[in-house]
Amino acid sequence: MLLNTIKMKIFSMPSLIAILLLSTAIVSCKKDDPEFQQENMATLSIEFDNIVGGQNLVLDNSTYTNSSGEKYTVNLLKYFISNIKVTKANGDEYTVPQDSSYFLINEADPETRFAKVNVPEGEYTQLTFTLGVDSLRNTMDISKRTGVLDPAGEMAEGMYWTWNSGYIFFKMEGSSDAAPADPTGQHKFRYHIGGFGGYDAPTINNIKTITIDLTQGGVPKVRSGREANIHLMVDISKVFSGNTTLSIAANPTVMFSAFSVNIADNYAAMFHHDHTEN
Incomplete structure (x- = not known):
């Protein structure tokens, strides 16, 4: 035993x-x-579809009427989108790495209307992004500002103030009989909006954070092997209306001035989620 x-x-x-x-x-x-170590990543597309009220924006050839009753034509429209973040219904957030999160939307180039980023697979109920270029990147060494942020590059042409060492966040130019004639006899309006609250302009900060609820237009279902697309309508008529009614006759040219804050407050309301394509 x-x-x-x-x-x-x-x-x-x-x-x-x-x-x-x-x-x-x-x-x-x-x-x-x-x-086990990390989530699967997949592509999420964000489409910026520029319109004027209920009409498609057509450069050079179409005439629109603003909230002041002034007729105008748009010849140029560009704006920076950056710092993209998505949120799930349970509150989980994912911020796209900053170096992969800068886009320049150019109405003259249809390919730029899509901002494509990699995010973890899942369903997202909220989208957040910045209209503009954050203060850190504005002041970063020029060697770290590449791609669409390269001031000397073709993409960012005309979107950087060398005299002010800062990016133009939103640029819209066009013609209108409401604008006074310039030396060439043309009636032009020009809105070049920037300013990040830096050391040389502490009172002007036109960086805008946009948050959009995606539940009404359909949540993006991000999966490997397919591409979800968040289709945003961007209504530039909002530039002329909102907290401030913008008259071309009274303000034909607005650049780095205190009034630019009013325009930035207006255009922050341009974005509307129309639908999602899964």
């Missing part, structure tokens, strides 16, 4: 060690699994 008990103990000890080693191996395998 005693001999059998001793044999059982001798047999049980190695068996116990083997079981422990096997368990450790299984746990280690789970920790090394890529799916």
Whole structure:
């Protein structure tokens, strides 16, 4: 009896060690699994579809009427989108790495209307982004401002004030009989809005954070192997209306001035979620 008990103990000890080693191996395998360590990433597209009221924006050839009753034509429209973040229904947020989160929307180039980013798979009920370029990137060494942020690059042409060392966040130019004639006899309006509250202009900060509820137009269902697209309508008629009614006759040219804050407050309301394509 005693001999059998001793044999059982001798047999049980190695068996116990083997079981422990096997368990450790299984746990280690789970920790090394890529799916265990990080979420699967997939493409999310955000479409910026520029309109004027209920009409499609057409450069150069279409005439529109603003809230002051002034007729105008748009010749140029560009604006920066940056710092994209998405939020799930449970409150989980994902912020796109900043170096991958700068886009220049140019109405003259249809390919720029889509901002495409990688986010974890899932369903998102809220989209947040910045209209403009944040103060950190505005003051960063020029070597770290590449792609659409390269002031000397083709994409950002005309979107950087070299004299003021800052980006133009929103640029719209056009013609209107309401504007006074310039030396060439043309009736032009020009709105070049920037200003990040930096050391040289602490009172002007036109960076705008836009948050959009996606639940009414359909939440994007981000999955690997397919591309969800958040279709935003961007109504530039809002530039002329909102907290401030903008008259071309009274303000044909607005650049780096205190009045630019009023225009920035207006255009922050341009964005509306129309629908989502999954």
